[in-house]
Amino acid sequence: MTRWLLRYDGFDPAQEQLREALCALGNGRFVTRAAAPESRADGVHYPGTYVAGVVNRLVDEIDGHRIENESIVNLPDWQSLTFRLDGGDWLDLSALTVCDYVQELDLRRGVLTRRFVVEDGQGRRTKVGQRRLVSMAAPCLAALDCTIEAVNWSGPVTVRSGLDGRVTNCGVARYRGLSGRHLLPAETGLGDDGxxxxxxxxxxxxxxxxxxxRQRVLVDGAPVDVPAARVDEPGFVAVDLTVDLAAGQVATVQKLIGLCTSRDRGIGEPGEAAVDEIARAGDFDTVLARHELTWSYLWRRCDVQMDPQGRASVTLRLHVFHLLQTISHHSIDLDVGIPARGLHGEAYRGHVFWDEMFVLPFYNLRLPEVARAMLLYRWRRLPQARAAARAIGRRGAMFPWQSGASGREESQTRHLNPKSGRWLPDNSARQRHIGLAVAYNTWRYYEATGDVGFLAQYGAEVILDVATFFADLATYDPADDRYDICGVMGPDEYHDALPGREEPGLDDNAYTNVLAAWTLGRALDCLDILTEQRRHELMDLLDLGQLDLERWGHVSRKLRLCWHGDGILSQFRGYEDLEEFDWAGYRDRYGDISRLDRILEAEGDSTNRYKVSKQADVLMLFQLLTADELYAVLDRLDYRHDPESIPRTIGYYLDRTCHGSTLSKVVHSWVLARSNRDKAWGYFLDALDSDIADVQGGTTGEGIHLGAMAGTIDLLQRGFTGLETRKDALWLDPYLPDLLASMRFRIRYRHHPEVEVTINHDRLTVGGSRQRAAVLPVRIREAEYRLDPRGSLEIPLQRRHG
Known part of the structure; x- marks a missing residue:
């Protein structure tokens, strides 16, 4: 690794699919995995191209159950390109001697380079170089070039450049027993223009x-006319381009791609539109130059610099890179959400979960127009969420745990445990807290941007409908004068029922109840912010009256929280009665116990019996809410607490979490950032490694973990800096780990086009954009300042220890 390069030396078949995901290229509209252009899906390579929003539904029968799955679709492979010498075999690295193999991803430019030398059985050595890009400047364009140098031979070389529609969805092992053929037979053609x-x-x-x-051939850098011989196979079309080379000569084939779909705006028929795209694009160098320029603009806004430089710094940039490739300015008009595994593979079938809670803070403060578009994906699916609530006899809107094209619930009803081979009931759709995440994201966007127009037109409607649902979901217990929320799951997916209870679901999950109380408060705040006319319109539209508002206030003051020994906030009612788990014994027996659910089920046991967590659950509250906000909720609920209750609760659950989710260590680092900086830094580095080191053993090759990637960036920009956007001011309370010497980033806050923040252990500098803008109120620790946008603030910091 260097500051901007991710480099792999040597060809390693066992690591190929991991590299394909980490080196994938995209532009917010589509992403293409970094599979070798000469390859097809064969267990080593997995070519895949995925367009945001292009999904399809297939039906299977499992154990007598009819199962429907909507999946993001693996589209025809545009990269397909190979060559052979003098009519011999097509390029196959496994059959040749390979040396000097390098694959290099340039994060600054968004270009993937592959270089190697091959020697065949006749001793002919050929030097190969390839470059690829998915244009960040033009959302429907991609390009590839391949140079072939005859090192010690002379003769004809034939390059085959194709479009391969013989693809299926088979990139996730546990799905391969299910249907994966989403595309109908392809129509192919070759125009007179080649x-x-x-x-x-x-x-x-x-x-x-x-x-x-469109293909273009050059020999020693000069264009040449080469007859194109058409190749047709079912679902595949290609041209063979043959040139004669002398020893030392270099042939280059440039391939420019247009990819259009019927979902695209501003086009006619997709086939004609794709041809038009490459007709007006110019040559490879023109496309490359515009692509690099656009990336330079994005990096100016979005780069997060940290010192020391090294692996951690490059990995952080890799995370920014993949965020921008999954969601960019090209995503704004697509009506798509934030897929948990990016557009980099088929894991989770491209579904939208709650990862936007970790992703949107990055966009709120850099590309708020993109964040706004992601929130509109949820707003447009309010009718489906309302129908889901009505289906269980509730008012308001119940968002699905897994969402797709329509906003219906896409969660599996059964899932496969690969350790036991058994298909099991899947109750994860009971994670009703997804609606609270949608409301939370909406409010945080408003706080960061001050976008009252969005709140009035869209956001308030979402927050009010979610509040209505949770107020209605709560049931009153007159004996205790408390409200309960029953039959749900929290973020910890290791618990979906109490031991011995036949019905799935848990009661009074602390995460759900605290966020529900917080959301009800924000719903009332929304009504105060809106104009009187808009407030009446929304209340009429949503059939809300004064009694509803009174119920919101009552529920937000009376939701039940459960506590056990020493003021520990219980994860749910009955948690304290669960058994302690034999952590040491299971680590000795299995080593990696991050998927305890699978291990115990294969043994005939269940995680429901134990005080174990897959990932942070209660601890999520300490990440999402500031201490002031959390204490305000507890005060509103009339629960006594003391300053030590949070650290005691954190310590309790730290010891009982096995980190079966890549999000878990992000949260653990966050909640320790103020009390144990060394341990927080360790968790931060672990979270950084989640994908690049494939810590879950093969999952990254099926698609990156977008929430974890975004979470590491957010740890730097907000967790370690104490950055908040509330009360119309920018708040900063830096508390850098000892091994983080300094950091620097730019943000957009409300109407201020650019604010540059530089922090080290001794000094904090906040710089304006030097443009005409309003004075920005800034709070640094306990002091208040006002930033003139034409200047900067330099504030000495007193070092903190801990």
Whole structure:
């Protein structure tokens, strides 16, 4: 690694799918995995291209149950390109001697380079270089070039450049027993101008996908005319381009791609649109130059610099890179959400979970127009969420744990335990807290941007509907004068029922109840912010009256929280009666116990019996809410607490969490950032390694973990800096770990186009944009300042220990 390069030396088949995900290229509209252009899906390589929003639904039968799954669709492979010498075998690295193999991802430029030398059985050595990009400047364009140097031979070389529609969804091992053929047979063509075309359609959602490819051949840098011989196979079209080389000569084939779908705006028929895209794009160098320029603009806004430089710094930039490739300015008009595994593979079938809680803080403070678009994805699906609430006899809106195209619940009803081979009931749809996440994200966006127009037109409606649902979901216990929320799951997916209880679900999950109380308070705040006219419109639209508002106030003051020994906040009612777990024994027996649920189920046991957590649950509260906000909720609920209750609760659950989710160590680092900086830094580094080191043993190759990537960035920008956006001011309370010498980043706060923040252990500098803008109120620790946008503030910091 260098400051901007992720480099792999040597070809390693066992690591290929991990590299394909980590070196994938995208632009917020589509992403293409970094599979070798000469490859097909074969257990080593897995070519995959995924367009945001292009999904399809297939049906299977499992154990007598009819199962429907909506999946993001693996689209035809546009990268397909290979070569052979003098009519011999096509390029196959496993059959050749390979040396000097390098794969290099340039994060600054968004370009993937691959270089190697191969020697065949006749002793002919060929030097190969390839570059790839998915254009950040033009959302429908991608490009590839391949140079072939005849090191010690002379003769003909044939390059085959194709569009391969013979693809299926088979990139996740546990899904391979289920249907994966989403595309209907493709129509292919070769125009008089040498442009290849392939058009196909999804089998159920009826989305049309079109690819067009234009090839250009150069010898020693000079363009040459080469006859194109058409190659046709079912679902595959290609051209063979043959040139004669002398020893030392170099042939280059440049391939420019247009990819259009029937979901795109501003086009006609997708096939014609794809051809038009490459017709007006210019040559490879022009496309590359515009792509690099756009990335330079993005990095100016979005880079997060940290000292010391090294692996951690580059990994952090890799995380920023993949965020921007999954969601960018090209995502704004697509009506898509934030997929938990990016657009980098087929894990979780491309579904939208709650990862936006970790992702949106990055966009709120840099690309708020993109964050706004992601929130509108939820707003547009309010009708489906309302229907889901009505289906269980409740008012308001019940958002799905897993969301897709329509906003219906896409969570599995059964899942496979690969350790036991058994299909088991899946109750994860009971994670009703997803609606609280949607409301939370909406409010935090408003705090960061001051976008009252969005709140009035869209955001308040979402928050009020979520509040209505949770107020209605709560049931009153007159004996204790408390409200209970029953039959739910918290973020910790290791508990979906109490031992011995036949019905799934838990009662009074602390995370759910605290966030519900907080959300009800924010719903009342929304009504205060809106104009009187808009407030009446919304209350009429949502059928809300004064009695509803009174119930919100009552529920927000009376939700039950459960506590056990020493003022520990219980994860749910009955948690204190669970058994302690034999952590040491199971670590000795299994080593990696991050997936205890699978281990125990294979033994005929269940995590429901034990005080174990897959990931942070109660501790999430200490990340999402400031201490002041959390204490305000507890005060409102009339629960006594003391300053030591938070650290005691944190310590209790730290000892009982096995980190089966990549999000878990992000949260643990956050909650320790103020009390144990060394341990927080250790968790931060662990979280950074989640994908690049594939700590979960093969999962990253199926798609990156976008929430964990975003969470590491947020740890730096907010967790270690104490950055908050509330009460119309920018708040900072730095508390850097000892091994983090300094950091620097730019943000956009409300109407201030650029604020640059530089922090080390001794000094904090906040710089303005030097443009005409209002004076910005800044609170640094306990002191108040006002930042003139034409200047900067330099504030000495007193070192803290801990």
């Amino acid at each position: 442009v290849l075309t392939l058009v196909t359609e999804t089998s159920q959602s009826r989305m049309r996908i079109a690819l067009a490819a």
